[in-house]
Amino acid sequence: MIAGTTPPPGWSGKLWALQQGLQHVKTPFTLLLDADIELAPGIVAELRKKALAENLTLVSLMAEPPMMNFIERLLMPAFIFFFKLLYPFNLANKTTSPVAAAAGGCILIKTETLHAINAFSSLHTALIDDCTLASHVKRTGQYTWIGLSHAARSHRGYSELMQIWNMVARTAFTQLRYSSILLTLCTFIMVAMFWIGPLAFLFFSTQLLFLTSIFTWIAMFFAYTPTLVYYQRSILWVLALPLIGTLYLAMTWTSVLRYWNGERAHWKDRRYESKANN
Secondary structure (H helix, E strand, O other), X not given: OOOOOXXXXXXXXXXXXXXXXXXXXXXOEEXXXXXXXXXXXXXXXXXXXXXXXXXXXXXXXXXXXXXXXXXXXXXXXXXXXXXXXXXXXXXXXXXXXXXXXXXOOEEEEEHHHHHHOOOOHHHOOOOOHHHHHHHHHHHOOOOEEEEEEEEEEEOOOOOOHHHHHHHHHOOHHHHOOOOHHHHXXXXXXXXXXXXXXXXXXXXXXXXXXXXXXXXXXXXXXXXXXXXXXXXXXXXXXXXXXXXXXXXXXXXXXXXXXXXXXXXXXXXXXXXXXXXXXX
């Protein structure tokens, strides 16, 4: 047990705790693990084996989210789905790609690299610290890898919609780089994908709009189904995508409005001011 100290100004509690813990690490690899993550026996050894075999500096597992109640079953598989749309794993796992991603719940990384990139000091102001860490590693020309796994499970339950709402709103605008252009594009894509097709199907009879609606639904079905199958959910949940997409778009706009009002993030009763107010 390491006795921690109060975070300095500008540091989050998690990153300050990691910074203090790093000073005591003597092993070649450091495991970064959230307190609510449960790992299957032997998975850390497998991650280390993969890192050594494939010359990876950082390996990360996207933990299986909780799906115990209706709101979790409705929104948590879609959380993984949208994350993979924002950070395509096949690109994140390529050194030549600028896309960088990691899941902070479970990361195994070379200790010497953490020191070399001055972690966690170099990213202590980052809201999306896991992806920022992966980005810093990739900038040095080293290899990173992220994947899904049933061997890592999250026990952070969400009993109410607002818990998931605030979790998403905390970083949604950050993921869009605080860009109004990306926000407009995201809004257009979400509305076009989840509502134009169904509305055209219900209220219009022209052949073009009818075919557009059919194509939209087919595209949504094939895009979302692999995620549902992976987490052993009924594929009928794909019919809820218009509702799911609307909720996630509203969460994104909550993130935007909070930022424009001077609140960079709001999470677990903590508020971080936007850069405009710093």
